[in-house]
Amino acid sequence: MIAVDAMGGDHGVSSVIPGLAIVLKLRPDVRFRVYGHRDRIEEALSGQPNLKSAVTVIHTDKKIESDEKPSAALRASKGTSMRMALEAVEAGEAMAAVSAGNTGALMALAKIVFKTLPGIHRPAIASVMPGIKGESIMLDLGANVLVDAETLVQFAVLGAVFAKKQKKIENPRVGLLNVGSEDIKGPEHIRAAAEILKKIEFPGIFHGFVEGDDIMKGTVDVIVADGYAGNVALKTAEGVGLLIKHYFKESFNSPLAWLGAMIAYSSWKKLKRRTDPRLYNGGVFLGLNGVCVKSHGGADALAFSQAVLLAVRLARYGYIREVIEDINHVSQQERFLTPEVED
Amino acid sequence: MIAVDAMGGDHGVSSVIPGLAIVLKLRPDVRFRVYGHRDRIEEALSGQPNLKSAVTVIHTDKKIESDEKPSAALRASKGTSMRMALEAVEAGEAMAAVSAGNTGALMALAKIVFKTLPGIHRPAIASVMPGIKGESIMLDLGANVLVDAETLVQFAVLGAVFAKKQKKIENPRVGLLNVGSEDIKGPEHIRAAAEILKKIEFPGIFHGFVEGDDIMKGTVDVIVADGYAGNVALKTAEGVGLLIKHYFKESFNSPLAWLGAMIAYSSWKKLKRRTDPRLYNGGVFLGLNGVCVKSHGGADALAFSQAVLLAVRLARYGYIREVIEDINHVSQQERFLTPEVED
Numbered sequence: 001m002i003a004v005d006a007m008g009g010d011h012g013v014s015s016v017i018p019g020l021a022i023v024l025k026l027r028p029d030v031r032f033r034v035y036g037h038r039d040r041i042e043e044a045l046s047g048q049p050n051l052k053s054a055v056t057v058i059h060t061d062k063k064i065e066s067d068e069k070p071s072a073a074l075r076a077s078k079g080t081s082m083r084m085a086l087e088a089v090e091a092g093e094a095m096a097a098v099s100a101g102n103t104g105a106l107m108a109l110a111k112i113v114f115k116t117l118p119g120i121h122r123p124a125i126a127s128v129m130p131g132i133k134g135e136s137i138m139l140d141l142g143a144n145v146l147v148d149a150e151t152l153v154q155f156a157v158l159g160a161v162f163a164k165k166q167k168k169i170e171n172p173r174v175g176l177l178n179v180g181s182e183d184i185k186g187p188e189h190i191r192a193a194a195e196i197l198k199k200i201e202f203p204g205i206f207h208g209f210v211e212g213d214d215i216m217k218g219t220v221d222v223i224v225a226d227g228y229a230g231n232v233a234l235k236t237a238e239g240v241g242l243l244i245k246h247y248f249k250e251s252f253n254s255p256l257a258w259l260g261a262m263i264a265y266s267s268w269k270k271l272k273r274r275t276d277p278r279l280y281n282g283g284v285f286l287g288l289n290g291v292c293v294k295s296h297g298g299a300d301a302l303a304f305s306q307a308v309l310l311a312v313r314l315a316r317y318g319y320i321r322e323v324i325e326d327i328n329h330v331s332q333q334e335r336f337l338t339p340e341v342e343d
Numbered sequence: 344m345i346a347v348d349a350m351g352g353d354h355g356v357s358s359v360i361p362g363l364a365i366v367l368k369l370r371p372d373v374r375f376r377v378y379g380h381r382d383r384i385e386e387a388l389s390g391q392p393n394l395k396s397a398v399t400v401i402h403t404d405k406k407i408e409s410d411e412k413p414s415a416a417l418r419a420s421k422g423t424s425m426r427m428a429l430e431a432v433e434a435g436e437a438m439a440a441v442s443a444g445n446t447g448a449l450m451a452l453a454k455i456v457f458k459t460l461p462g463i464h465r466p467a468i469a470s471v472m473p474g475i476k477g478e479s480i481m482l483d484l485g486a487n488v489l490v491d492a493e494t495l496v497q498f499a500v501l502g503a504v505f506a507k508k509q510k511k512i513e514n515p516r517v518g519l520l521n522v523g524s525e526d527i528k529g530p531e532h533i534r535a536a537a538e539i540l541k542k543i544e545f546p547g548i549f550h551g552f553v554e555g556d557d558i559m560k561g562t563v564d565v566i567v568a569d570g571y572a573g574n575v576a577l578k579t580a581e582g583v584g585l586l587i588k589h590y591f592k593e594s595f596n597s598p599l600a601w602l603g604a605m606i607a608y609s610s611w612k613k614l615k616r617r618t619d620p621r622l623y624n625g626g627v628f629l630g631l632n633g634v635c636v637k638s639h640g641g642a643d644a645l646a647f648s649q650a651v652l653l654a655v656r657l658a659r660y661g662y663i664r665e666v667i668e669d670i671n672h673v674s675q676q677e678r679f680l681t682p683e684v685e686d
Contacts, residue, residue, distance in 0.1 A: 132589045142522050145530045146489075179485050179574040187488045187571055212578025216586040228530055229575045231522040232568075235555025236576040240583040243559040244618060246475045251614035257607040264595065264603025271594035275587060 002311055003085040003094035006036030007063035008101025009297045009304075013037075016100070017044035019304030021051045023312070026305075030054070030312055033088050035081040037061050060084060066102050066297055073105035074112070082106060086113040089290045095315035096291035098308050100299050106292065107143055107285060114290035117320065119327045121151045123287035124227070125294070126162055127234070128280055128310070131218030137163045137172075138215060138223040141283055142231035149192035150334060152176065152224055156197055157326045158286040159222035160204030165317040166310075167221065172203075175210035175220035177229050185209075189226065200333040203326050212236075241277060282307035284314060287323070291315045345654055346428040346437035349379030350406035351444025352640045352647075356380075359443070360387035362647030364394045366655070369648075373397070373655055376431050378424040380404050403427055409445050409640055416448035417455070425449060429456040432633045438658030439634035441651050443642050449635065450486055450628060457633035460663065462670045464494045466630035467570070468637070469505055470577070471623055471653070474561030480506045480515075481558060481566040484626055485574035492535035493677060495519065495567055499540055500669050501629040502565035503547030508660040509653075512564055515546075518553030520568035520576065528552075532569065543676040546669050555579075584620060625650035627657060630666075634658045 006016045013036060020032055031054050034041055038059035045052045062080045064073045077083045082101050088094040090113050099106050107123070116123055126139035139159045144151070156174050163172035176194055178186035185191055186209065197206040207220045212233055215223050225233065252261060261268055273279075281303035283294040291314045295307035349359045356379060363375055374397050377384055381402035388395045405423045407416045420426045425444050431437040433456050442449050450466070459466055469482035482502050487494070499517050506515035519537055521529035528534055529552065540549040550563045555576055558566055568576065595604060604611055616622075624646035626637040634657045638650035 130586065132586055145522060177575060179488060179571055212575045212580070213582030213585065215579060216582035225575075228522055229572060232520060232555045232572045232576050233579040236558060236579045237555070237583050239556030239559035240580050241587075242556065243473065243475055244584075244587055247614055247617040251617060252607065252610045254607075254610060257610035260603040260605070260607025260610070262603070263606060264597075264600040267595045267597060267600035267603070271590055274590040274594060 001031045001033060001094045002308060002315070003033045003088035003097040004035065004308070005082045005085040005097070005099035005101055006034045006041055007081040008066075008099040009295060009299055011300065013040045013044040015300045015304050017041065017048065017051070018301035019299070019308060020055065021048050022301060022305035023308045024051055024054055026309065027312055032056070033058060033085070033094050035060060035084045036063070058084060064102050064105050068102055068105060070102070070104035070108040073102060074108050077105070077109055083109055083113065086110055086290070086292065089292070090114060096293065096311035098293045098295060098311050100295035100297055100304060100307075103294055106294055110285050110288055110290070110292045114288040114292065117287055117289050117324055117327065119331055120287040121154055122147060123285055124155050124158055125283045126159060126286050127283050128166065129215055129223070130280060131216050133218030135167065136215065136218055136221050136223055137166065138225065138230060138234070139286060140225060140227040140230045141234050142227045143285070144227035146189065146228050147226045149189050149196060152189065152193035152226065153196050153200070153202075153330060153334070154287070154327060156204065156206070156222070156224045157202050157330055158323060159224055160202060161319060161323050161326060162284070162286060162314070163221045164203060165319045166313055169221055171205050172221035173207045174204040174222040174224060175207040175214060177223055177225035177233065178209040178211065196334065196337055199337055200330055202330050203322075238277070241275070278303035279306055282310040284310060289320065291319065344374045344376060344437045345651060345658070346376045346431035346440040347378065347651070348425045348428040348440070348442035348444055349377045349384055350424040351409075351442040352638060352642055354643065356383045356387040358642055358644045358647050360384065360391065360394070361644035362642070362651060363398065364391050365644060365648035366651045367394055367397055369652065370655055375399070376401060376428070376437050378403060378427045379406070401427060407445050407448050411445055411448060413445070413447035413451040416445060417451050420448070420452055426452055426456065429453055429633070429635065432635070433457060439636065439654035441636045441638060441654050443638035443640055443647060443650075446637055449637055453628050453631055453633070453635045457631040457635065460630055460632050460667055460670065462674055463630040464497055465490060466628055467498050467501055468626045469502060469629050470626050471509065472558055472566070473623060474559050476561030478510065479558065479561055479564050479566055480509065481568065481573060481577070482629060483568060483570040483573045484577050485570045486628070487570035489532065489571050490569045492532050492539060495532065495536035495569065496539050496543070496545075496673060496677070497630070497670060498567045499547065499549070499565070500545050500673055501666060502567055503545060504662060504666050504669060505627065505629060505657070506564045507546060507665075508662045509656055510564065514548050515564035516550045517547040517565040517567060518550040518557060518563035520566050520572050521552040521554065539677065539680055542680055543673055545673050546665070581620070584618070621646035622649055625653040627653060632663065634662065
């Protein structure tokens with residue numbers, strides 16, 4: 001059972017409900033608790049008999065606006081579709097929650113409703129990234145800004161367990177995002193985290209430092225960054241995608257271009273599929289005592305379905321239980337460590 | 344007159360000399376002092392009568408290896424092609440120096456030979472970035488890691504003057520690279536720099552915070568970042584470029600794909616030209632009392648020519664003189680400022 005906020009994002013029910021239909025095709029056994037305005041949800045469901053029987057609608061006409069300040073949203077959050085979806089997970093009525101709504105409000109609410117896991121300093125946002133050698137997991141994407149070395153080490157654990165559950169890798173290779181200039185070893189908190197990760201035993205293999213281009217090269221399975229560098233990397237990657245799309249539109253604008261494109265149609269389709277950012281939609285909140293996935297606000301049905309599938313996978317394979325054990329194990333080792341940082 | 348280190352980079356003279364030939368075609372009045380092994384340079388020049396008359400060869404068989412530690416390279420730098428090129432600028436024999444060699448060593452040497460400009464806290468590396476609405480200037484790309492607010496303000500000045508000289512914009516719009524998550528205003532040094540830039544008068548218009556995707560959207564003319572975020576953004580952009588290139592190769596691998604590509608040939612050529620990273624080669628060291636451009640180590644002739652053209656432009660239009668005035672003006676205003684940072 002997945003709890004879904006149907007009122008979040010730019011398109012609300014009109015991408016949420018068709019999105020769930022896509023999920024149901026791939027995971028016929030999954031059921032949904034959908035929170036939002038009954039009439040709109042029913043209307044969107046009307047065309048989907050199969051989905052209808054998999055959905056339980058819980059009515060509320062209260063929602064959190066995408067432009068609300070998290071602090072304000074929090075005060076008025078009781079009975080909103082977003083909060084009710086999270087509370088369903090907390091109450092054990094659902095295994096995970098998904099929302100396309102206000103990121104700041106969702107993170108703030110998730111912290112309050114789920115609580116941070118015992119021993120975890122700060123939750124992080126993680127996402128699956130495409131790469132030449134295959135997908136990788138990157139965190140933190142902006143739940144925090146600059147953090148200390150111990151928090152980065154915890155992110156390494158959160159990310160490594162994610163990789164294990166998501167991609168069935170026994171010992172994920174974990175890299176710390178750092179700068180590449182030869183004479184700079186990077187900021188102190190990154191170097192200090194590396195010193196700890198070299199020494200401790202955690203659910204992954206520490207690869208060392210990686211640079212921005214290693215994210216897409218697939219050099220490691222997990223890229224660990226503070227929320228500052230992680231968010232800059234994520235947004236920059238989005239920007240380059242937009243730029244190249246723009247260059248395409250500008251270059252392929254002649255009848256001949258179209259003819260050529262038609263002839264190479266299957267290749268174009270393949271390329272379109274490979275470069276479709278919607279397939280990488282879904283930011284997972286890690287380090288909380290409950291699974292919550294944030295969908296992009298502009299997500300359409302296909303994009304939203306990917307966020308829900310991410311939630312299904314994590315909820316299924318006991319992610320949280322394993323994280324609790326590993327975090328304890330790591331913090332016990334850290335007690336005997338005094339990281340030496342060269343300056 | 345441009346001083347050129349002919350021994351740097353993966354290809355040495357074999358991309359440096361043909362690169363200078365490309366520059367000479369576009370700027371027939373430019374002359375070059377080329378530092379390196381005479382025999383190899385003469386050999387590369389043999390096929391280029393026009394270029395030959397524009398080049399003065401200064402022989403040295405000493406070079407700095409690309410994998411040398413800057414500290415070690417520094418000690419053994421006397422008489423190397425890289426150092427001699429920088430010293431030519433210092434001696435007034437050339438207006439700017441260009442090298443494709445060891446970045447760390449080049450920055451360390453440039454600091455020693457040129458000295459940092461009066462009042463400048465730290466030099467920065469800047470580069471031209473492509474964008475949907477046009478090019479922009481981004482700095483710092485990794486000369487530093489985390490810096491304080493005042494240093495970021497100086498980067499804003501260095502970048503704004505660069506934009507004025509490079510793109511003839513009277514009042515460049517300057518943005519501070521920051522994270523996008525709604526409830527995070529970013530690291531304290533970024534917020535403190537914004538507080539200062541809002542209040543002072545400097546050779547640009549402060550736009551406020553920008554996110555990673557704004558770099559390629561062309562939201563502003565100058566993107567200011569610390570070397571940590573700036574380097575992560577630059578390398579991530581390179582990585583996405585590589586990934587999409589890889590998707591292309593994988594998708595267009597059938598006879599039909601090739602036929603289609605042939606028919607749409609002119610569009611492909613246009614696209615290739617627009618997305619050619621070589622056209623953006625060249626990292627400029629700003630804040631020093633001399634102009635030095637670092638070319639990518641793997642640069643071919645076309646890429647190297649772009650780095651040289653960047654050096655020509657900056658050397659011509661009195662970049663350094665204007666920076667000195669503006670930095671003084673800014674630091675005088677800062678004395679009367681106590682930035683308030685909200686937490």
